[in-house]
Amino acid sequence: MTEEPPMPSRRTFLSTALATGAAVTLPAAAAATPGRPRRRVPKQSISIQLYTLRDIMGDDPEPVLSALADIGYRKVELAGTYGRSATEFAAVLRRTGLRATSSHAGIDGDLDRLIADARTLGNKYVVVPWVNYATLAEWRAFTTRLEAAGDKLRRAGLGLGYHNHAHEFAAVEGTRPFDVITAGTTRRNVHLEVDLYWAVTGGVDPVALYRANFPRVRQFHVKDRAADGSFADLGTGTIDFASIFRATDVTEYIVENDQPRDALVTARVGYDYLVNLRF
Template sequence: MAFEMNRRSLLAGAMAMGGVAGVAAATPAWAAAPTTPFFKRINKPIGIQLYTMGEAAQKDLSGTLTRLAATGYKEFELPGLYGHSAKDLRAEGDKAGVKFSSIHMGLPNRLPPGSLTLMSSPQEIADALGTLGIGKAVLPIPLLPDDWKPGPDQRASLIQGIEAGGIDMWKRMGDLLNKRAAALKPHGIELGYHNHNMEFRPVGGTTGWAVLLKELDPNLVFLELDLGWITAGGLDPATELRRLKGRVKMVHLKDVKPTTKTNYALQQDPCEVGQGKLNWHAILPACVAAGVQHYFVEQEPPFAHDRFDSVKMSYDFLSRFKA
């Protein structure tokens, strides 16, 4: 999920088969050796969204990157720049032997003056992301009213702000994303949108998600599906991946406990990947079929274990998983 400073402040296969020959010809290479761990078969790294580490990454970025790299995480998605210059942040990544592949970027009215935002000049964004080695940027939270301020219950006030925009907000956001993506494309930067679960709230016979998908130009804006938030919103991740084939370039690998009830208000009972109710045997093959390029582990607080222990549990499950 991760919506840079906003978030850090607001939230403490079924395959049709004919005959034997047909199966052999139609079976993709990644599915040909079920005794080999899934991520080895698809030749993709298991990445992590650094938001997961909370204050650890803010207080000791170098040490956090080094510990995560030792666990096995070599590909990272950033929730922001952590107050560093792009050059210094890249140096920290190089020192730890990790690669930055994506970054979440907020909007200027929610970030301190001088921050790199989605509305910064395309050249400024391209220069910073180019230094980091990043080619994909993601907007991780819907638009909020200009006069919005967090209340005592920050989660509730955030939801109220989003709902105040109504269906029109989702249309305006789609237009904004299309325009910013078109401006960034000549600079080699792809732009995406990351969901939570408020997108799926029924409004006037539709949902914000349905409206946004209709507005977005699939040739310009990709989707980063958060599989845990999709589940909390009452949808089946594998079904949604199949429906959106070709539009999903990245996923957040996130799990939730069976106690998680369908809601549209940023609520879930989080747990480590493989410890919850998501059906990874259906989801991971659906990711491949949908064209997913990057896989980032992410977990929401509260944590039942130390965060480093939790992300190791998720990595161990995924690195050994056979689908």
């Protein structure tokens, strides 16, 4: 009786998908233009938000992380640890050759546990990913908590950041919540992780936002926007990243797509776009 061939492993499946992604043509916007400056995004500054890959992580994130390392990523930003403790997930990261330099986490829980986990994971930054309030008083109260948490994390050797969406740029009782946050916190304790897609969606010029808050913007979520307002892989949408990067300077460029059609293709296209972009 002939034995059936073994079923392909999950890692084999992901490797095949990765190879398929590698065949995607790099967007023309990433090519160098004769006569233009030749600045580039340093490879060591490129990261990816693992929220982009949440639907393929399953109960075993290691093959996905290995696929990211094969693409060229050396850094990731976490959005949870997929049912594992910080110690367990840190071991997975070490095996795949990745560093979680940043994590998304809230500040209204146990800050001592947050700090301990961040240290275990090797984080440099912890970033509040999302809040939304109906009143200005609530935004001000949150800002007070944010500044206090930032002070505590700084004393523990960590940086605390805030990640925007579009709603922070819409006035609440005549004032933008984003302005409440920046006025009510200090650059010593709270930096900004500017999500470029959401800034543009909120009607804000990212370069003007950067300049108005210099030097507090340390991280970018590099996320493209299609003409219809939906999410797009890097270089396939309408955001002029070259112009933004030419006028700014941050420590991390974090690839993200909230609704990718194929998460590994998104990761591949995003990494290749940033590596090949000249500005």
